[in-house]
Amino acid sequence: MKSWLPFEWIAAVRFLLEGLMQTLVILAGIAIGVGVIVFMSAMLAGLQANFIKRVLTSQPQIQLIPPDQVARPLRTDKGTIEAAIVQRPTQRVLSIDQWPKIRVEMQNRPDIVTVAPTVSGSGLALRGDTNRAITLTGIEPEVYFRIVRVPDYIVAGGSQITSEGILIGTELAKDLGASLGDKINVTTAMGGNRILTINGIFDLGNKGANQRSTFVALRTAQSLLGLIGGVTSIDLTVTDIYAAETIAREIAAMLPVQADSWIKTNAQFFTAVQAQQNSNTLIRAFVGLSVAFGIAAVLIVSVIQRSKDIGILRAMGTKREQILRVFLIQGGILGFLGALIGSALGAFALIVWHRYARQVDGSELFPLILETQLFVMASGLATLTGVVAAIAPALRAANLDPVVAIRG
Amino acid sequence: MAEVLKLEQIRKSYNVGTAVETEVLHGIDLAMQSGDFLALMGPSGSGKSTLLNIIGLLDRPTSGLLAIDGVDTATLGDAALTQLRGQTIGFIFQYHYLISAFTACENVMMPMLVDKGHPDAEMRARAEQLLDRVGLSRWRDNNATNMSGGQQQRVAIARALAMDPDLVLADEPTGNLDTKSADAVFELMRQINRERGTTFLIVTHNDDLAKRCDRIVTVVDGRVA
Numbered sequence: 001m002k003s004w005l006p007f008e009w010i011a012a013v014r015f016l017l018e019g020l021m022q023t024l025v026i027l028a029g030i031a032i033g034v035g036v037i038v039f040m041s042a043m044l045a046g047l048q049a050n051f052i053k054r055v056l057t058s059q060p061q062i063q064l065i066p067p068d069q070v071a072r073p074l075r076t077d078k079g080t081i082e083a084a085i086v087q088r089p090t091q092r093v094l095s096i097d098q099w100p101k102i103r104v105e106m107q108n109r110p111d112i113v114t115v116a117p118t119v120s121g122s123g124l125a126l127r128g129d130t131n132r133a134i135t136l137t138g139i140e141p142e143v144y145f146r147i148v149r150v151p152d153y154i155v156a157g158g159s160q161i162t163s164e165g166i167l168i169g170t171e172l173a174k175d176l177g178a179s180l181g182d183k184i185n186v187t188t189a190m191g192g193n194r195i196l197t198i199n200g201i202f203d204l205g206n207k208g209a210n211q212r213s214t215f216v217a218l219r220t221a222q223s224l225l226g227l228i229g230g231v232t233s234i235d236l237t238v239t240d241i242y243a244a245e246t247i248a249r250e251i252a253a254m255l256p257v258q259a260d261s262w263i264k265t266n267a268q269f270f271t272a273v274q275a276q277q278n279s280n281t282l283i284r285a286f287v288g289l290s291v292a293f294g295i296a297a298v299l300i301v302s303v304i305q306r307s308k309d310i311g312i313l314r315a316m317g318t319k320r321e322q323i324l325r326v327f328l329i330q331g332g333i334l335g336f337l338g339a340l341i342g343s344a345l346g347a348f349a350l351i352v353w354h355r356y357a358r359q360v361d362g363s364e365l366f367p368l369i370l371e372t373q374l375f376v377m378a379s380g381l382a383t384l385t386g387v388v389a390a391i392a393p394a395l396r397a398a399n400l401d402p403v404v405a406i407r408g
Numbered sequence: 409m410a411e412v413l414k415l416e417q418i419r420k421s422y423n424v425g426t427a428v429e430t431e432v433l434h435g436i437d438l439a440m441q442s443g444d445f446l447a448l449m450g451p452s453g454s455g456k457s458t459l460l461n462i463i464g465l466l467d468r469p470t471s472g473l474l475a476i477d478g479v480d481t482a483t484l485g486d487a488a489l490t491q492l493r494g495q496t497i498g499f500i501f502q503y504h505y506l507i508s509a510f511t512a513c514e515n516v517m518m519p520m521l522v523d524k525g526h527p528d529a530e531m532r533a534r535a536e537q538l539l540d541r542v543g544l545s546r547w548r549d550n551n552a553t554n555m556s557g558g559q560q561q562r563v564a565i566a567r568a569l570a571m572d573p574d575l576v577l578a579d580e581p582t583g584n585l586d587t588k589s590a591d592a593v594f595e596l597m598r599q600i601n602r603e604r605g606t607t608f609l610i611v612t613h614n615d616d617l618a619k620r621c622d623r624i625v626t627v628v629d630g631r632v633a
C-alpha cells in the first residue's frame with residue numbers, strides 16, 4: 001500500500017487487479033473503441049488537411065471580380081406598369097473599375113497577404129492543323145505564383161514567362177504535339193493574335209486543368225483580350241484561411257466588386273466535410289455509448305461479486321461516499337487506461353495505414369497528423385465516460401444493506 | 409464501571425406494514441459493563457443475529473432504546489451511525505470475511521485506513537503488533553484468503569481490535585472451525601479480554617465455550633429467557 005494513495009484509490013486498484021481477467025477484457029473493449037475513434041478522426045483530419053492544402057495551392061483564397069451586370073429597364077412614368085421581359089445581359093469580359101486603387105487598398109489590409117491582379121478570358125491555341133480552346137490567364141508571376149504554386153507543378157522548362165512566352169499544361173502540349181520551346185499561335189474572339197513560345201509545361205494533377213489552363217504575362221493577355229490596362233480579377237491570399245469568407249463579405253460591402261472566397265467556391269467540399277463530421281460524431285457517440293455500457297456491465301457484476309467485501313467494509317465504519325468513490329474511480333481508471341491503450345493502437349494503425357495506403361502516383365493518401373490534442377481529448381472523454389458509466393453500479397454498492405450483504 | 413451497552417425494550421419487526429409483518433424481537437433488555445465477556449445463546453432462529461446487527465448499528469430496532477457508551481442512537485443519522493460504529497465497535501463474523509484483495513496485514517489495517525483516509529507507518533506498525541498478538545506475524549504478507557479457517561479468524565480478531573473498540577461483537581466466531589481451532593480462537597478472545605479489558609459479546613451454540621464466559625444470556629423466540 002502506497003502511503004500517498006487514499007483508501008479509495010487503493011481499494012479501486014486492488015479490486016481491478018484481483019479481477020484481472022474481467023479488467024483486461026473490458027480494457028480491450030474500451031481500447032478498441034477509442035482506437036477506432038482516434039484512427040478515424042486523425043485520418044479524416046489528414047484527408048481534410050490534404051484537400052485544403054491542395055485547394056489553397058491551386059486557387060486564390062479570395063477572388064475579386066467585376067460585379068454582375070444587371071439590366072435596368074427604364075421607366076418613364078411613375079405608376080405605369082409595363083409588361084416587360086427583362087433579359088439577363090450577357091456577361092462581357094470587363095475590367096475591374098479603378099483596379100490599381102483597389103489593389104493598393106488590398107495591399108494595405110493587414111489580414112491580406114498577397115494581391116495578384118490577373119486577366120483571363122478564353123482563346124484558341126493553334127498549331128499546324130489542330131486547335132484547342134484554352135483559358136488564357138495573364139499574370140504577374142512574382143505575386144501570382146505565391147497564390148497558385150505553378151512552379152511546383154512544372155514538369156518541363158521553367159516558370160519564367162517572357163512577354164512572348166506561355167506556360168501550358170501537359171495535356172494541351174500532347175494534344176498540340178508541342179514541346180518545350182515550340183511556338184503556338186493564340187487567337188481570341190476579340191481579334192487578338194500572337195505567336196507565343198512555350199516557356200514551360202506543367203502538370204496540375206487534373207486532366208481538365210492540364211488541357212485548358214495557360215499562363216501568359218499580364219500585358220500579353222491584356223492585349224490579346226482587348227483589355228489594355230485592365231484586369232478581370234484580383235486574387236488574394238489571407239492570413240487566416242478560415243476567415244476568408246468574412247473578409248470577402250467585408251470587401252464586397254466596401255468596394256464595387258464581387259468577392260468570392262474559397263470557402264464559398266468550394267461549398268460542396270465543406271458540405272461533404274460537414275456530412276462526414278456528422279457521421280463521425282454519430283459513430284463516436286455510439287462507440288462511447290457501447291464503451292459506457294461495457295464498463296457499467298463489468299462494474300455491476302463486480303459489485304455483486306464483492307457485496308460481502310462491501311458489507312464488511314461498511315461494518316468497519318466505511319462511509320457510503322467512500323464506497324461510492326471506490327467504484328467511480330474504478331470506472332475512471334478503466335476509461336483512462338483503455339483510452340491510453342486505444343490511442344496507442346489508433347496511432348499505430350494510422351502509421352501503418354499511412355505507410356501502405358498510397359495514391360495512384362505513389363504519393364501519400366493523407367498527411368500523418370497526430371495531434372496531442374486528439375489524444376488528450378480522447379483520454380479525457382473516455383475517463384469521463386468511465387466515471388459516468390460507474391455511477392449506477394457505484395450507487396448500488398453504496399446503498400447496499402450491510403446486513404443483507406453479510407448474511408448473503 | 410462504565411456501561412458500554414444498554415438495551416431497553418428492543419423490538420424488531422420485519423416487513424413492517426405488509427401482510428407478512430413479523431416481530432422477531434419482542435422487547436429485549438440487556439446491559440453490558442466495560443470488560444464484560446458475555447455469551448449470547450439460543451436456538452436457531454431465535455433472533456441472536458438480528459439482535460447483534462442492531463447492537464452493531466448495522467440495523468435499526470423498530471422500537472426501544474439502544475445506547476452505546478451512554479449515547480442514545482435513536483436520533484443519529486446514517487452517517488453518524490457509521491462513524492460511531494467505526495469508532496466503537498469491532499465485528500467478527502462466522503465466515504471470517506477477510507477481504508481477499510488484501511494481505512492479512514492490510515486487512516488488519518483496513519478499519520484504520522478507512523477512518524484516516526491514507527495509510528501511514530503508524531497504522532502498519534499497529535497492525536503488525538496486533539498480528540503478532542494473535543500469533544500470525546509470519547503470515548502478515550500472505551493473501552488473506554490463503555490461510556486456514558482458524559488463522560483467518562485470528563486475523564479477523566486482530567482486525568476487530570484495530571480501532572481499539574469499546575465493544576467487540578462476534579457472531580458464531582467458532583461456528584465454522586474444528587474443535588481445536590475453535591478452542592484456540594475462543595481462548596484468544598478470552599485472553600485479550602483479560603489483558604485489555606475489551607468488552608466481548610459472543611454468539612455461540614457451544615455450551616463448553618459459553619461456560620467459560622463471565623455471563624450467559626439466552627434468547628428464546630425473541631425474548632431473554
Ligand SMILES: Nc1ncnc2c1ncn2[C@@H]1O[C@H](COP(=O)(O)OP(=O)(O)OP(=O)(O)O)[C@@H](O)[C@H]1O
Pocket residue numbers: 422423432450451452453454455456457458459
Ligand atoms: N430480513 C428478514 N426478513 C424477514 N425475516 C427475517 C429477516 N432476517 C431474519 N429474519 C427472521 O428472524 C428470525 C431470527 O433470525 P436470526 O438470524 O436473528 O436468528 P439466529 O438466532 O441468528 O439464528 P441462527 O442461530 O440460525 O443464526 C428468523 O425467524 C428469521 O427467519
Ligand SMILES: [Mg+2]
Pocket residue numbers: 456457458579
Ligand atoms: Mg445467526
